[in-house]
Each structure stands twice: as C-alpha cells, then as structure tokens.
Amino acid sequence: MKQIKQKSRQFLFIPSPHQRVVGLCTGSPGNGHSLKAARAPGEFGQHCQGCWGVCAGPGAGLDDPCVSQLRIFHDSTILYDSVRRRRTGERQWLPEHKHLPDREGRRAGEGPASSHLIVALVVLLDPLLQEAEEVPVEVDEELHAAAGQVAEQGDEVGGVASSSDSSELLRGIHQPEQLLVLVLVALAEAHGTDDVGHRHHHVPVGLKPLVLLHDLQELGDQVLGLLGDVLLHFHYISNGQSLAFSPDSGEVWRARRRLAQSALKSFSIAPSPTSSCSCLLEEHVSKEAEYLVTKFLQVMEEHKSIDLNQYLLVSVANVICAICFGKRYEHEDQELLRVVDLGKEFGEVAGGGHPTDFIPPLRYLPNRTLEAFKDINRCFNAFVQKIVQDHYSTFDKGHIRDITDSLIQHCQENGAGEDAHVKLSDEKIINIVNDLFGAGFDTVATALSWSLMYVALYPDIQKKIHEELDRTIGRERRPRLSDRGTLPYTEAFILEMFRHSSFLPFTIPHSTTKATALNGYYIPKDTCVFINQWQVNHDEALWKEPSAFRPERFLSASGTELNRAEGEKVLAFGLGRRRCPGETIGRWEIFLFLTTLLQQLHFSLRPGEPVDITPQYGLTMKYKKCEAFQIRQRFPEKSSL
Numbered sequence: 165m166k167q168i169k170q171k172s173r174q175f176l177f178i179p180s181p182h183q184r185v186v187g188l189c190t191g192s193p194g195n196g197h198s199l200k201a202a203r204a205p206g207e208f209g210q211h212c213q214g215c216w217g218v219c220a221g222p223g224a225g226l227d228d229p230c231v232s233q234l235r236i237f238h239d240s241t242i243l244y245d246s247v248r249r250r251r252t253g254e255r256q257w258l259p260e261h262k263h264l265p266d267r268e269g270r271r272a273g274e275g276p277a278s279s280h281l282i283v284a285l286v287v288l289l290d291p292l293l294q295e296a297e298e299v300p301v302e303v304d305e306e307l308h309a310a311a312g313q314v315a316e317q318g319d320e321v322g323g324v325a326s327s328s329d330s331s332e333l334l335r336g337i338h339q340p341e342q343l344l345v346l347v348l349v350a351l352a353e354a355h356g357t358d359d360v361g362h363r364h365h366h367v368p369v370g371l372k373p374l375v376l377l378h379d380l381q382e383l384g385d386q387v388l389g390l391l392g393d394v395l396l397h398f399h400y401i402s403n404g405q406s407l408a409f410s411p412d413s414g415e416v417w418r419a420r421r422r423l424a425q426s427a428l429k430s431f432s433i434a435p436s437p438t439s440s441c442s443c444l445l446e447e448h449v450s451k452e453a454e455y456l457v458t459k460f461l462q463v464m465e466e467h468k469s470i471d472l473n474q475y476l477l478v479s480v481a482n483v484i485c486a487i488c489f490g491k492r493y494e495h496e497d498q499e500l501l502r503v504v505d506l507g508k509e510f511g512e513v514a515g516g517g518h519p520t521d522f523i524p525p526l527r528y529l530p531n532r533t534l535e536a537f538k539d540i541n542r543c544f545n546a547f548v549q550k551i552v553q554d555h556y557s558t559f560d561k562g563h564i565r566d567i568t569d570s571l572i573q574h575c576q577e578n579g580a581g582e583d584a585h586v587k588l589s590d591e592k593i594i595n596i597v598n599d600l601f602g603a604g605f606d607t608v609a610t611a612l613s614w615s616l617m618y619v620a621l622y623p624d625i626q627k628k629i630h631e632e633l634d635r636t637i638g639r640e641r642r643p644r645l646s647d648r649g650t651l652p653y654t655e656a657f658i659l660e661m662f663r664h665s666s667f668l669p670f671t672i673p674h675s676t677t678k679a680t681a682l683n684g685y686y687i688p689k690d691t692c693v694f695i696n697q698w699q700v701n702h703d704e705a706l707w708k709e710p711s712a713f714r715p716e717r718f719l720s721a722s723g724t725e726l727n728r729a730e731g732e733k734v735l736a737f738g739l740g741r742r743r744c745p746g747e748t749i750g751r752w753e754i755f756l757f758l759t760t761l762l763q764q765l766h767f768s769l770r771p772g773e774p775v776d777i778t779p780q781y782g783l784t785m786k787y788k789k790c791e792a793f794q795i796r797q798r799f800p801e802k803s804s805l
C-alpha cells in the first residue's frame with residue numbers, strides 16, 4: 165500500500181495566478197479538517213469544507229466555520245459600510261443589502277463589533293496579502309489564543325478599529341498569511357460565541373442541520389439566482405454574458421439555458437450519420453479514448469512514467485471542441501494547450517474567492533488578481549471568438565455543423581421557437597458556446613483523473629473492474645454507451661469516485677432572490693448560498709464510514725445490481741433549476757472513457773514513492789501533480805475492433 169501524505173492541523177491558502185492569498189481552505193476535506201482538528205472537538209461542528217461562503221447542507225450547523233466565514237461575506241458589505249459611515253458621516257454606500265431588516269426589525273450596521281475590527285484589519289492587510297505565497301501554516305495554541313483576544317478586543321473597541329488597535333494585534337505576527345488566519349479564526353471565534361451577527365441573531369446556534377437535502381431542492385427551485393452581481397470577478401467572464409456566472413434569472417436565463425440544452429442534445433446524443441456509433445458523443449469519446457490508450461503506452465515506453473492529467477484534459481477538451489466547434493486538436497497544439505491552462509487558472513481564481521467579494525470598495529484599488537483574471541477571460545474569449553468568426557464566414561444554413569452553427573442559426577432566425585417572446589441579443593446567444601466549452605472539459609477531465617488515481621491506489625478495486633469488463637464485454641470489442649446498466653461494479657465505482665472526491669465541493673455561488681424561510685431558518689434576500697456538496701457526500705448520517713473508498717456501498721446486498729436510490733444521494737451536479745445541464749453528457753463521457761481505458765490498460769503507482777492526494781482547492785479540486793503513474797497494457801496485443 166502506498167504511503168499517502170495527508171495534511172492535518174494546517175491551513176492552506178488558495179493562491180491565485182499571482183500567488184495572492186484569496187481565501188482559506190482547511191487541509192484535506194477527506195481526512196478531518198484542520199479547523200475542526202485545531203479546535204476543541206465539537207466547538208464548530210463536525211463537517212466543514214472550510215471555504216469562504218455559506219455552506220448549506222445537512223449537518224452544516226450554523227456554528228460551522230463555513231458559516232462564520234459566510235458572515236465575512238454577508239456582513240462585511242454592511243460592516244464595511246458601517247465602519248466607513250462612522251468615519252465619513254455618509255449614509256449611502258452599497259445597494260439594498262443593508263436595507264432588509266431581519267425578523268427582529270434590525271437593520272444593517274448593527275453587527276458585532278469584532279467584525280468591524282476584522283473588516284478593518286483585512287482592509288489594512290490587503291497590500292501585505294498581495295505578496296503572500298501558498299504556505300501551510302500550523303495553527304498552534306498560541307495563535308488560537310491570539311485569535312480569541314482579537315475577537316474579545318474587537319468587542320471592547322466598540323466597533324471601529326483604529327490603526328493602533330491593529331498594530332497592537334500585529335505584534336508578534338511575522339507572516340501575512342498567519343495574519344489572515346488570525347483574522348479569519350478571530351471572526352469564527354467571534355461568531356462562535358452567542359453573538360452571531362445581527363442578520364442571523366435569531367437563528368439558533370447548534371449542530372442541527374441547516375438545510376436538508378430535499379429542502380435544498382426546494383430552495384434551488386424557488387429562489388436561487390446567481391450572485392454574479394456581487395461577486396465582482398464574475399463580471400469579467402464572457403464579457404459579463406456568461407450563462408453560468410451571470411446574475412440573469414427569470415426569462416432571459418431560462419431561454420438561454422433551454423438553448424444550451426437543446427444545442428447540447430443535438431450535437432451529442434443525436435445519432436452519428438457517419439459511423440456505427442450509437443450517437444455523436446460515443447463517436448467522439450471512443451476516438452479520443454482510443455487515442456489516449458496509444459498515447460499513454462507511448463509516453464510510458466519513452467519516459468517510464470507519466471503525468472496523466474495533461475493528456476486527459478486535451479482529450480476531453482477535444483470531445484467538447486468536436487461538439488461545440490466541429491474541430492479536433494493535436495495533443496501538442498500550443499493554442500489548445502494554452503486554453504487548457506487558462507481553464508486551470510480560471511478555476512483557481514473563480515473557486516478561490518477574493519477579498520473584493522467580501523469588501524467591495526477594494527475594487528477601486530490596484531488589483532493584480534483581478535487584472536490577471538481579466539486577462540484569463542480575455543484570452544479565453546479571444547480563442548472562442550476567433551472560432552465563432554470563422555463559423556460566421558463559412559456558415560451555411562443548410563448544413564449546421566456544430567453547436568456554434570446552431571447558435572448562429574438561432575441569431576439569424578431572430579430567436580424563433582419556444583422562447584420567441586424573449587429578446588436575446590446575438591451576443592447572449594453566441595456566448596452560450598463559451599459556457600458549454602468552458603464547463604465541459606475541466607470537470608470531466610478532473611473526474612477521470614480522480615478515477616485513475618483511485619484505481620491505482622486500490623488494486624483490488626481495479627481488479628474487480630477488470631474482471632467485470634472481461635466478463636461482460638470481453639476483449640474483442642470496445643465498450644459502448646449501451647453497456648451502461650450491464651457493469652454495476654464499474655458504475656458503483658464511478659459513483660464512489662464522485663462521492664469520495666467531491667471534487668466540485670461547492671456549487672457555483674448563488675444568492676437568494678427573495679427572503680425565504682427554510683426548515684425553520686430565515687434566509688434573507690441576497691444571501692450568498694453555496695450548496696456544500698462535499699458535506700452532503702460525507703455526512704455520517706447519510707453514509708457509513710464516509711471517509712472509506714468503497715464502491716460496494718452502491719451495490720445491492722447480493723452485489724450484482726446497482727442500488728440506484730443510494731446513487732441518487734451523491735451530490736455532484738448541483739440541485740434545483742441551476743443544476744448542471746451537462747450532467748448526462750458528463751456521466752456518459754466518464755463511463756466511456758474509463759471503460760475504454762480500463763479494458764486495455766492497468767494503472768499503478770511506482771512502488772515506494774509517496775503520493776499526495778490532498779485536494780488542492782479550486783473550482784474543481786485536484787490532487788497535486790503526480791508523475792508516479794505506471795501503465796501497462798493488459799493483454800499483449802491490441803485486439804481488433
């Protein structure tokens with residue numbers, strides 16, 4: 165068995181491309197969280213992914229650090245306003261957030277004093293944080309004690325932190341990242357007491373689940389919009405025209421989403437006119453998977469080891485390129501490799517959060533992360549727009565080649581069809597392809613990357629998949645999508661991969677579009693809500709030994725059938741009306757890539773080499789670069805198709 169390095173009792177910062185500290189992530193979600201480990205047990209709840217934002221999932225009590233950090237987000241707009249107003253005597257600062265009174269009629273600006281201090285501190289420290297690098301920081305007792313003092317002192321200061329208060333607190337702290345830990349722990353500390361912030365004052369503190377699974381569905385269906393208007397960096401995605409990252413809701417969003425779904429359907433699950441494959445998706449994936457088999461073996465032969473991820477990314481990107489642009493790239497193509505890299509950088513920034521999201525006035529200061537993020541989006545848009553322009557110049561309405569063509573056709577027909585009454589600009593229509601392309605490769609490639617890591621880590625599980633493939637499909641033909649339903653163990657393995665890795669720990673940030681009450685909790689309008697998928701997938705009330713990797717949990721007692729009800733408990737594609745529209749395609753791709761690779765190849769890790777599978781935080785979580793993979797062909801000669 166390989167040694168798996170695990171981090172605990174650590175805080176990890178999430179670096180942006182410019183190494184700016186933009187958020188906080190607590191160790192590995194899979195092995196006990198540092199915040200939990202670093203605190204008295206039970207003090208903050210047991211299940212925490214530890215990212216900024218609201219976490220709403222069973223077991224996520226309001227005393228959970230996620231929720232405390234949510235309050236940085238939710239209250240800081242108000243609190244910063246309050247700090248500023250006291251200084252300048254002005255009243256108006258930010259839009260309506262502060263005007264919604266809570267149930268007890270309180271308005272914004274009445275939050276706990278400690279939060280004022282924290283917000284002031286964060287503002288003060290921003291320049292320092294710019295220079296910080298990803299450094300794991302041990303949070304020792306001393307730092308905790310200091311954090312406690314910060315919280316207390318904040319309350320004593322009476323609401324406004326002066327620079328002398330801050331400099332007092334800064335004494336003895338040498339690293340900026342230590343300081344942010346201090347600030348965040350302090351905030352958690354402050355909220356961990358019975359003073360939970362004016363907005364949530366009436367909410368009982370305890371380990372009680374905040375929202376149950378079916379309620380989340382209800383919440384998703386009823387009130388969830390997107391927080392694009394608040395999360396500043398979302399404005400720069402697709403020139404503010406993104407489907408996934410824009411605040412559009414209602415008819416415009418619905419019409420665009422329908423367009424996306426119908427275009428996806430037409431160019432993936434529609435029959436293939438030119439091959440014996442059951443559909444276009446099967447044709448594209450089979451071709452790419454077959455290419456991967458050859459490529460993996462060739463790289464192994466030449467270098468004796470391989471880092472799988474780049475190859476997986478390019479192959480999966482090629483599938484979505486085929487669907488969106490009718491185009492395939494070579495694995496060495498520099499343009500595509502740059503776009504694939506952009507995807508990674510995008511995930512780091514978009515997933516990491518940003519101080520400007522917590523403290524909007526920071527947007528007026530020079531901001532390298534934001535500039536880098538704008539650049540990422542500019543390059544990505546330029547790549548897609550060039551292809552779109554080529555499509556315009558060769559467009560033939562009698563021969564619709566791919567999703568881009570079908571969207572152009574929709575523009576030219578002036579939005580005819582089901583949503584004809586909704587006026588969409590050409591830009592809003594065409595930019596749908598950015599979303600589909602952007603969302604369609606990193607997610608699937610990350611799922612495949614985790615799958616191959618798990619089979620390499622658990623040889624017995626890999627053996628069972630191999631046996632099932634040999635027994636059911638044999639070696640003479642390649643897997644097909646129609647084999648789904650005949651390979652219960654393999655499908656159980658995929659479900660367990662989704663559950664255990666929970667590589668998309670949170671959904672895209674949403675906000676409540678109106679105040680709502682859910683499960684006895686009052687959630688005000690404009691509250692940022694994240695669905696904490698990781699937590700749902702690791703809830704001890706839902707799963708026996710959630711940290712164990714065991715595909716069998718998804719099989720019937722006899723072990724011969726998939727337990728579908730159990731499978732439906734896994735949360736990977738979000739919930740409600742903003743649920744992922746690429747779910748079917750994503751699941752099918754993963755099944756076909758994986759079965760094609762595993763039918764022919766055996767994956768292992770170089771013996772004696774430590775492998776670190778601690779997830780790195782981002783929009784999708786990945787393990788660190790691993791070059792210890794070993795691949796061999798399972799049977800000596802490639803069987804004929």
Ligand code: HEM
Pocket residue numbers: 407408409421424428484599600601603604605607608611668670671672673736737738739741742743744745746747749750751
């Ligand atoms: C393993 C594969 C995938 C996973 C785990 C995944 C997961 C997700 C999640 C969690 C969301 C956010 C849902 C929410 O905020 O409530 C999402 C949104 C989205 N996904 Fe996926 N996804 C995958 C593959 C795909 C593919 C292949 C496509 C397109 C070809 C796609 C297109 C989208 C789009 C357009 C949205 C935004 C939807 C909206 O805002 O209305 N996804 N996905």
